[in-house]
Amino acid sequence: xxxxxxxxxxxxxxxxxxxxxxxxxxxxxxxxxxxxxxxxxxxxxxxxxxxxxxxxxxxxxxxxxxxxxxxxxxxxxxxxxxxxxxxxxxxxxxxxxxxxxxxxxxxxxxxxxxxxxxxxxxxxxxxxxxxxxxxxxxxxxxxxxxxxxxxxxxxxxxxxxxxxxxxxxxxxxxxxxxxxxxxxxxxxxxxxxxxxxxxxxxxxxxxxxxxxxxxxxxxxxxxxxxxxxxxxxxxxxxxxxxxxxxxxxxxxxxxxx
Amino acid sequence: xxxxxxxxxxxxxxxxxxxxxxxxxxxxxxxxxxxxxxxxxxxxxxxxxxxxxxxxxxxxxxxxxxxxxxxxxxxxxxxxxxxxxxxxxxxxxxxxxxxxxxxxxxxxxxxxxxxxxxxxxxxxxxxxxxxxxxxxxxxxxxxxxxxxxxxxxxxxxxxxxxxxxxxxxxxxxxxxxxxxxxxxxxxxxxxxxxxxxxxxxxxxxxxxxxxxxxxxxxxxxxxxxxxxxxxxxxxxxxxxxxxxxxxxxxxxxxxxxxxxxxxxxxxxxxxxxxxxxxxxxxxxxxxxxxxxxxxxxxxxxxxxxxxxxxxxxxxxxxxxxxxxxxxxxxxxxxxxxxxxxxxxxxxxxxxxxxxxxxxxxxxxxxxxxxxxxxxxxxxxxxxxxxxxxxxxxxxxxxx
Numbered sequence: 001x002x003x004x005x006x007x008x009x010x011x012x013x014x015x016x017x018x019x020x021x022x023x024x025x026x027x028x029x030x031x032x033x034x035x036x037x038x039x040x041x042x043x044x045x046x047x048x049x050x051x052x053x054x055x056x057x058x059x060x061x062x063x064x065x066x067x068x069x070x071x072x073x074x075x076x077x078x079x080x081x082x083x084x085x086x087x088x089x090x091x092x093x094x095x096x097x098x099x100x101x102x103x104x105x106x107x108x109x110x111x112x113x114x115x116x117x118x119x120x121x122x123x124x125x126x127x128x129x130x131x132x133x134x135x136x137x138x139x140x141x142x143x144x145x146x147x148x149x150x151x152x153x154x155x156x157x158x159x160x161x162x163x164x165x166x167x168x169x170x171x172x173x174x175x176x177x178x179x180x181x182x183x184x185x186x187x188x189x190x191x192x193x194x195x196x197x198x199x200x201x202x203x204x205x206x207x208x209x210x211x212x213x214x215x216x217x218x219x220x221x222x223x224x225x226x227x228x229x230x231x232x233x234x235x236x237x238x239x240x241x242x243x244x245x246x247x248x249x250x251x252x253x254x255x256x257x
Numbered sequence: 258x259x260x261x262x263x264x265x266x267x268x269x270x271x272x273x274x275x276x277x278x279x280x281x282x283x284x285x286x287x288x289x290x291x292x293x294x295x296x297x298x299x300x301x302x303x304x305x306x307x308x309x310x311x312x313x314x315x316x317x318x319x320x321x322x323x324x325x326x327x328x329x330x331x332x333x334x335x336x337x338x339x340x341x342x343x344x345x346x347x348x349x350x351x352x353x354x355x356x357x358x359x360x361x362x363x364x365x366x367x368x369x370x371x372x373x374x375x376x377x378x379x380x381x382x383x384x385x386x387x388x389x390x391x392x393x394x395x396x397x398x399x400x401x402x403x404x405x406x407x408x409x410x411x412x413x414x415x416x417x418x419x420x421x422x423x424x425x426x427x428x429x430x431x432x433x434x435x436x437x438x439x440x441x442x443x444x445x446x447x448x449x450x451x452x453x454x455x456x457x458x459x460x461x462x463x464x465x466x467x468x469x470x471x472x473x474x475x476x477x478x479x480x481x482x483x484x485x486x487x488x489x490x491x492x493x494x495x496x497x498x499x500x501x502x503x504x505x506x507x508x509x510x511x512x513x514x515x516x517x518x519x520x521x522x523x524x525x526x527x528x529x530x531x532x533x534x535x536x537x538x539x540x541x542x543x544x545x546x547x548x549x550x551x552x553x554x555x556x557x558x559x560x561x562x563x564x565x566x567x568x569x570x571x572x573x574x575x576x577x578x579x580x581x582x583x584x585x586x587x588x589x590x591x592x593x594x595x596x597x598x599x600x601x602x603x604x605x606x607x608x609x610x611x612x613x614x615x616x617x618x619x620x621x622x623x624x625x626x627x628x629x630x631x632x633x634x635x636x637x638x639x640x641x642x643x644x645x646x647x648x649x650x651x652x653x654x655x656x
Contacts, residue, residue, distance in 0.1 A: 048552075048553065049422065049553040049554045050422060050427065050428075050431050050539065050554050052277075052431045052434050052435060052540070053277050053435075053438070055435075056421075059421055063421070063422075066553060071551050072551050072552075073551075095538075095552075096275050096538040096539075097537045097538045097539050097546075097548070097552040097554070098551065098552045099552075100536075100537060100538045100543075100552065101535075101537055101548060101550070101551060101552025102551065102552065122277050122278075123275045123276060123277060123538070123541075124275060125274060125275075125276060125277070125278050125281050126278070126281070127264050127265065127273075127274055127281070128264050128273055128274060128275055130264075146277070146278045147278060148277070148278040148279035148281075149279070150278075150279050150280075150281075150282045150283070150441060151278055151281070151282065152282065154278075154281065154282065158278070169277075169278065169279060172279060172438060172439050172440070172441065173279075173435070173438050173439030173440075174435045174438060174439070
């Protein structure tokens with residue numbers, strides 16, 4: 001059992017940022033500021049050249065970070081530094097090849113060493129998870145399972161084997177802000193609840209406090225990425241203040257339910 | 258030990274289904290449909306009718322007499338996929354997938370394209386079968402292959418430019434996957450090569466295997482024996498796997514894939530995956546990829562938009578691992594020389610992709626004897642490349 005459960009002691013607000021966008025120093029400050037502003041867990045993207053599950057906003061963030069020359073080792077080093085400053089759970093969000101090319105065992109060992117709690121790999125579905133899961137589990141780290149609106153009867157199988165938390169993808173398509181989320185999130189969460197007690201957090205498309213509190217009330221938490229990355233893209237080096245204000249508003253909305 | 262208990266579609270350690278959960282039921286549905294129809298007599302009769310009456314199959318196995326005499330070694334035969342309707346081998350796969358999609362009740366085809374050949378083939382099948390069609394193409398490639406862009410539009414398809422990343426084939430593949438996650442119910446992703454998640458590498462190979470099924474029999478009929486070597490160009494590897502497949506059990510037949518080395522395998526401007534790549538996981542599969550030490554996919558380069566891809570299909574990776582097939586790099590310069598050579602020598606203008614295989618035949622044939630036989634798959638015709646080759650030679654020619 002990892003540290004992740006601690007994030008869900010209250011309805012969780014989980015912001016996402018891409019490491020190295022606009023720079024690793026700013027990412028470090030963002031992590032500290034978002035934690036102080038009420039984030040219960042932070043999802044940290046390790047940039048990848050070809051982020052196939054992302055919409056254009058986070059694609060661009062990956063491109064900016066890669067262009068800045070950020071490597072997986074640089075991200076680990078930054079986490080090692082920031083771990084002394086924040087104690088909320090932290091999870092990576094990256095792609096299979098980033099972990100695989102680093103060496104799954106080497107990646108998991110380094111992740112444990114710097115104090116990351118889990119990893120989300122959107123291109124590793126249930127059928128391919130074991131290769132990663134078995135290694136991470138040996139380091140007491142969770143490989144987070146995702147369920148999607150198309151998962152249907154797969155939800156029970158996926159959730160039954162899930163650890164850490166279940167990432168409920170709210171909508172079809174890739175990451176990005178959406179005006180309306182039409183999926184029956186409540187039904188998906190019920191299916192998860194039938195087979196496991198681990199928390200469920202909803203992501204994809206959430207940008208307003210109303211959406212965040214609604215999604216968190218249907219589940220155990222709300223994940224917000226593109227809306228934050230948009231602020232970072234707009235503000236650049238000066239993004240910490242505006243992001244902190246946004247995170248505070250969103251976290252308050254989630255925590256008030 | 259690289260093991261996975263529930264993973265499907267493996268070629269040795271390669272292959273698998275590394276895709277977002279959102280797409281899993283779509284590929285499972287596709288796999289089930291393919292399993293149902295692959296041995297279905299009606300489906301196969303319909304596909305064969307389309308192959309023969311629409312796509313101009315069987316394609317010729319042509320004895321390249323002038324080339325053979327000039328090179329002074331092995332007898333060279335050309336498997337003329339360039340004579341297929343739409344001018345390339347791509348139509349074999351597309352007719353199969355479009356027919357399958359139709360049986361699955363899908364009304365819309367989406368596809369990626371590099372050189373534009375697969376996009377044209379998909380647009381053609383969509384027009385024939387009354388389906389909607391959207392083709393994703395890197396903006397860099399749209400410029401290189403402007404004529405094919407217009408051709409797709411003429412056929413009723415919408416062409417959407419992809420400017421992310423390097424604006425080439427890999428980015429078009431990524432964008433088509435993204436689009437598929439947004440719209441699954443009525444849409445089939447008509448993937449153009451033996452890559453991506455299972456069942457694509459197997460299904461596309463089966464549809465392309467018609468190349469070697471015909472070529473093997475044609476060679477036996479014409480010469481009374483099997484070839485000594487089969488050569489094909491390799492990007493993702495669909496014409497190559499189609500050319501190899503029915504020869505895999507014929508151990509005396511060398512199978513040689515010709516990769517695009519661009520400006521050379523010792524430069525960064527290359528797309529030679531086997532020569533310069535390493536194991537990785539990308540675009541739904543475990544295979545070999547051009548990448549850096551942190552797994553960032555490399556911005557590959559080749560004069561040929563169709564071979565300008567940083568990976569290779571998982572079955573090729575396995576054929577390489579087992580030593581059953583060989584993979585050799587061919588540079589831009591060598592391919593352009595071969596493009597011109599075949600045009601002058603045989604009166605056949607090959608696609609610049611196919612010219613990579615011709616170039617290796619020019620190296621290999623003189624080292625062999627006249628009782629030996631090489632089959633070179635001409636995967637496509639070269640009309641689309643004429644202007645680009647002219648520019649490569651310094652002429653100011655634009656379409």
